[in-house]
Amino acid sequence: MKKTLVAVVHSLLLAGAINVAHAQDKVVFAISQEPYPPFSFRNSNGAWSGFEPDLISEVCKRMQAECSLKGMAWDGLIPALRSKQVDVIMNSMSITPEREQVVDFSDPYIETPALWVGDAALELTPTPEGLKGKIIGVQGSTSHSAYVKEYFGKGSTIRYYNDQDDLLADLRSGRIDIMLADKVSVEPMLALPDNAMLAGKGIAPADPLFGKGIGAAVRKGDDALREKLNQALKAVREDGTYDDIGARYFKSSVTAAQ
Amino acid sequence: MDLTWLNDFSSELLRGAGLTVQLLLISAGFGFVLAIAMALGRLSNSVVLANACRFVSSVIRGTPLLVQIYILYYGVGSVLASYPLIRGGVLWPYLREGFWYVALALTLSVGAYVGEVLRSGLRAVPRGELEAARAYGMRRGQILRRVWLPRALQMVRPTLAGESVMLLKSTALASTVAVTDLLGAANIVRSQTLRVYEPLLLVAITYIVLALIIEKSFKLMGTTSQRRV
Numbered sequence: 084m085k086k087t088l089v090a091v092v093h094s095l096l097l098a099g100a101i102n103v104a105h106a107q108d109k110v111v112f113a114i115s116q117e118p119y120p121p122f123s124f125r126n127s128n129g130a131w132s133g134f135e136p137d138l139i140s141e142v143c144k145r146m147q148a149e150c151s152l153k154g155m156a157w158d159g160l161i162p163a164l165r166s167k168q169v170d171v172i173m174n175s176m177s178i179t180p181e182r183e184q185v186v187d188f189s190d191p192y193i194e195t196p197a198l199w200v201g202d203a204a205l206e207l208t209p210t211p212e213g214l215k216g217k218i219i220g221v222q223g224s225t226s227h228s229a230y231v232k233e234y235f236g237k238g239s240t241i242r243y244y245n246d247q248d249d250l251l252a253d254l255r256s257g258r259i260d261i262m263l264a265d266k267v268s269v270e271p272m273l274a275l276p277d278n279a280m281l282a283g284k285g286i287a288p289a290d291p292l293f294g295k296g297i298g299a300a301v302r303k304g305d306d307a308l309r310e311k312l313n314q315a316l317k318a319v320r321e322d323g324t325y326d327d328i329g330a331r332y333f334k335s336s337v338t339a340a341q
Numbered sequence: 342m343d344l345t346w347l348n349d350f351s352s353e354l355l356r357g358a359g360l361t362v363q364l365l366l367i368s369a370g371f372g373f374v375l376a377i378a379m380a381l382g383r384l385s386n387s388v389v390l391a392n393a394c395r396f397v398s399s400v401i402r403g404t405p406l407l408v409q410i411y412i413l414y415y416g417v418g419s420v421l422a423s424y425p426l427i428r429g430g431v432l433w434p435y436l437r438e439g440f441w442y443v444a445l446a447l448t449l450s451v452g453a454y455v456g457e458v459l460r461s462g463l464r465a466v467p468r469g470e471l472e473a474a475r476a477y478g479m480r481r482g483q484i485l486r487r488v489w490l491p492r493a494l495q496m497v498r499p500t501l502a503g504e505s506v507m508l509l510k511s512t513a514l515a516s517t518v519a520v521t522d523l524l525g526a527a528n529i530v531r532s533q534t535l536r537v538y539e540p541l542l543l544v545a546i547t548y549i550v551l552a553l554i555i556e557k558s559f560k561l562m563g564t565t566s567q568r569r570v
Contacts, residue, residue, distance in 0.1 A: 158532050185535050218437075220519070224532030232533070242519040243529055252415065253519065256422035258437040 108148040110308070112139050113169035115157035117246035119268055121332035122175045134332040135173055138192070141324050142173075145315035157245070158224040161186060164302055171301055171312065175265065177226040177294035187303050189312040191296030192320075196286045197227055198266035200254065200273065203282035207261055214239045220250050220259035227263045230292040247272075254281060263287060267333060346534045347543075350526065357526030358547060360440070364512040364522065365551075367444050369505060372451025377490070379456030380463055394456075401453035406446060407514055414442040414518045439518040451508060458500050462493030495563075502559035506552045513548075523547060 114135065118124040126132040131152055143150035153169050160172045164186060175195075178188045199209040207213065215238040221228040223243035231241055242259055244250040251272060253259050261284060273281055287293070299316075301309050319325045347354075382394035401409070421427050421436055435441055466489055474488045494501070516525035523544050530540040 158528070161535050162537050181533070181535060223528060229533060243521070243525070243532070244519055245517075249519070252419065256419040256437075257428055257433075258418070258422070258439070258519075 108146075110143070110146070110148045110150045110171060111153055111169040112150055113153050113155060113160050113163055113172045114139075114174045115160060116154040117157050117248075119175060119247060121271060122268060134193075134328060135175065137328045137331065138319065138325070139173055141319050141328065142312065142315040145318045146311050148311075157222075161300070164300060167302070170305070170308060171299050173299040175268070175297055176300055178296060178298045179226050179229065179292065179294035181229070182294075182300065185303065186300040187305065187309055188298035188300055189309055189316060191298045192316050192325075194296040195265050195267040196289075197230070197263055197293060198269055198286055199261055199263055199284040200269055200281055201261040201284045202254075202257070203280050205260070207284050209261065209263075209285050209287065211235055211238055214261060217260040218242060218258070220244060220253060220262040222247055222250060222264065226293045227265075230287065230290055231263055233292055251278065251281075271334065342539060343536065344539060346530055346536065346539070350530045350533075350540075353521065353526045353529055354523070354543070357521050357523040360515070360521065361509075361512050361523040362551070364440070364444055364447060364515060365505075365509055368447035368451055368512075369508060371444075372448045372455060372508075375448060375452030376455035376459050379452050380459035381485075383456070383460050384463060398453045398456060401449050402457075406450055406511055407517065409449070410443055410446045410514055410518060413446050414439055418442055439515065439520040443512070443515040443518060443520060447508065447511060450511065451504070454507075455501065455504055458497050458504065459493060462497035463489060465496055466492045498559060498562060502556055505555045505559070509548065509551055509555060 114123050114131065119133075121133055123131065123133040123135045131154075136152065139150065139152065153163075155163055155169075157174075160169075160174065160176070161182065163169050164172055172186075175193075176182070178191060182188070199207070201207045207217075211234055214235055218240045219231055219235055220242045221231050221244070223245060228241075228243060235241065242253070244253070247264060247268065250259075250262055250264070251269075254262050255278065266283075266286065270283075272278055273283065299312050301312070379394055379398060382390050383398070385391050385394075418436070427433060427436065470488055470492060471484060474484045479487065512522060513524040515522040516528060519525075521529065527540040527544040531537060534540075
């Protein structure tokens, strides 16, 4: 009887150690459920995979914290952070002025340009005049959607999507004429045979609306955690782990922001 | 409560409310016609027609509306898009819009649900009234138009009001296929201002107002007599 009890308690503890962090220093990282390869997605076993989950586990080692990953809807990330369900968002979130009003960001850990994508056979100039009367698709709650609304909102129709897969599906079927997305994320998609009819239509020029690179978001005033994250990110970059992870997921080398 | 965003997004919100009302009117209108056909089909003497209508009605009522919208939009829509003839055709500007797929799904839904309601109403009209109408020499179409349908509608009016409010709330599913209806507009505000409660409360209030208008207009159709005829 006692043996069984001990075994049960052990297995419970073990399960707990895997699923829930319960050391003194536990940090919950939030990641969006919408697949966003190569940054974050679930592999065929249902486990998190991608640049950011790998980076998070390395950062956690440096922070000597016990970490857990929590998946949720992309537009629920910041609300969850503010209501203390999670402690850090590390999920390709650009540092924009709007977001900085409600959360604090670590130093940027990556920078990715925005790429216009459209039908390869069509001549499309991604300027407000060139896209007049066209339908532009973007993922909602992104710096891309803020940029498109600001510069293209007057002359073009904007469609907002919850995830990039739906966006690409509607671009393929011609329901939208062009989309704006993260170059690093969308380029591997363009290489797929399904998307053979799509092609890049140019990089969007740098703009304050795209933010100051991508950083990890923490609650306003959570300076201790932010400082720890900054140090851990710096350490990961200096010992070359960052480049190893990058090489695992990115074809072209990504500019690691300073 | 901070409503400073209201100015920046007022045009989106107004356009969204307009789209919601359009969806409501289009699907209620076409759906009602379909519902009459459905109800008559189910009451038809032809076994084949009656069973066919029952089958369609069961399928539509037995599957979630969201699934139907996805099937129409992502399934049928992308099949249509794969034919260059359709994709380059005159109808393509409509066929590429999520709006019409949602309108179609809602219309089918109204046809199936209200069809059942109408069928029960039609069956509840006392046989004697129909016989009296026939005795006056009215033809079948005239009986339907003058006696059968008006009497049935009178009896199911409260249920129809309820179904219409349900339809209003179902239009919110349009936002799932990138149609910027009222809820879609609120989602834009939510995502770009990072405010959660204010835009959602605003659209909730708008839906309530629209629902009240629907209930009020059904009241205007006259109250049902509770006396037995």
